[in-house]
Amino acid sequence: MNIYTPLxxxxxWVVQAAILAGILMLAAGFLIRRRIAVExxxxxxxEGVTLRNCFEVVIEALANLARxxxxxxxxxxxxxxxxxxxxxLFSNLIGLxxxxxxxxxxxxxxxxxxCISWIVYTWVGVAKHKQKYLIKFMGPSFFEREMFGRxxxxxxxxxxxxxxxxxxxxxxxLTLAVRLLANMFADHTxxxxxxxxxxxxxxxxxxxxxxxxxxxxxxxxxxxxxxxIGLALEEPH
Amino acid sequence: MIRNxxxxxxxxxxxxxxxxxxGAEDGSGGDGKxxxxxxxxxxxxxxxxxxxxxxxxxxxxTTAGIARNPGASGTMFTSFILGMVLIESIAIYxxxxxxxxxxxx
Numbered sequence: 077m078n079i080y081t082p083l084x085x086x087x088x089w090v091v092q093a094a095i096l097a098g099i100l101m102l103a104a105g106f107l108i109r110r111r112i113a114v115e116x117x118x119x120x121x122x123e124g125v126t127l128r129n130c131f132e133v134v135i136e137a138l139a140n141l142a143r144x145x146x147x148x149x150x151x152x153x154x155x156x157x158x159x160x161x162x163x164x165l166f167s168n169l170i171g172l173x174x175x176x177x178x179x180x181x182x183x184x185x186x187x188x189x190x191c192i193s194w195i196v197y198t199w200v201g202v203a204k205h206k207q208k209y210l211i212k213f214m215g216p217s218f219f220e221r222e223m224f225g226r227x228x229x230x231x232x233x234x235x236x237x238x239x240x241x242x243x244x245x246x247x248x249x250l251t252l253a254v255r256l257l258a259n260m261f262a263d264h265t266x267x268x269x270x271x272x273x274x275x276x277x278x279x280x281x282x283x284x285x286x287x288x289x290x291x292x293x294x295x296x297x298x299x300x301x302x303x304x305i306g307l308a309l310e311e312p313h
Numbered sequence: 314m315i316r317n318x319x320x321x322x323x324x325x326x327x328x329x330x331x332x333x334x335x336g337a338e339d340g341s342g343g344d345g346k347x348x349x350x351x352x353x354x355x356x357x358x359x360x361x362x363x364x365x366x367x368x369x370x371x372x373x374x375t376t377a378g379i380a381r382n383p384g385a386s387g388t389m390f391t392s393f394i395l396g397m398v399l400i401e402s403i404a405i406y407x408x409x410x411x412x413x414x415x416x417x418x
Contacts, residue, residue, distance in 0.1 A: 255402040
């Protein structure tokens with residue numbers, strides 16, 4: 077019994093939840109844009125706790141992290157990472173409300189975001205290094221010789237290390253998806269169990285924990301994506 | 314302590330095996346299903362054990378670092394939160410296995 081049941085037959089609840097999170101993101105964006113689109117409106121911060129101030133704090137923290145992890149062209153990748161963060165944050169927070177379910181409580185959303193993250197950092201790495209992207213997975217070079225006019229590095233352990241590193245790279249999709257999904261699922265389960273045991277007072281504590289966990293999980297997802305992009309962009313040695 | 318460790322291990326194994334051997338009237342609720350229940354309990358139990366040790370070490374070292382150098386506590390807090398969440402995720406994997414096994418009982 078949640079607010080998605082009226083349209084359940086036509087549209088699955090996950091899609092409805094994702095659309096709801098998207099509408100909330102767009103609404104927040106419009107509200108903040110209207111505030112700063114005024115003449116000289118963007119220079120002076122507002123007083124107190126407003127929507128714009130919260131977002132400014134968050135985006136400034138994310139931008140600092142992006143500059144540290146990704147390097148000098150962090151602005152190219154900031155939209156995807158920021159969207160990831162805001163969507164997952166809003167979906168997690170929606171899931172804490174009693175009659176509503178968040179999109180990240182379903183495995184499909186988290187797998188989709190994990191695949192998007194993998195595609196982004198692999199595409200970026202291959203676009204920058206072309207075929208030398210695989211050198212990252214081949215381990216250390218034991219010795220080098222001058223052959224064919226270039227130095228050729230002999231990476232002797234390459235078959236073994238390649239067989240380990242490639243599944244490890246794909247396992248990043250698994251860990252990203254399962255971490256987010258299981259944290260949200262465990263949170264809802266714990267709250268449901270406590271509501272059935274002690275309906276007054278104690279579930280509020282666990283909902284507070286759920287607030288912290290949802291924020292942290294969104295942050296960790298986007299931070300790990302930034303780290304993976306930074307690792308894909310650096311020079312192979 | 315180490316001298317008696319072998320005795321403790323052997324006695325506990327014996328005491329665990331004793332009801333399995335003696336209880337021939339076992340298996341009232343399904344014959345092979347106790348394995349799933351035991352696996353589910355052990356999965357989250359051992360995962361929680363490892364996670365507790367890891368997070369305890371992280372928290373202790375962060376506290377010692379902040380006590381030593383309070384000016385750098387911002388950087389330390391960031392890496393503290395990052396470490397906690399990543400260690401927590403391993404315990405969550407154990408929880409997922411526990412739920413999957415518990416659904417099979």
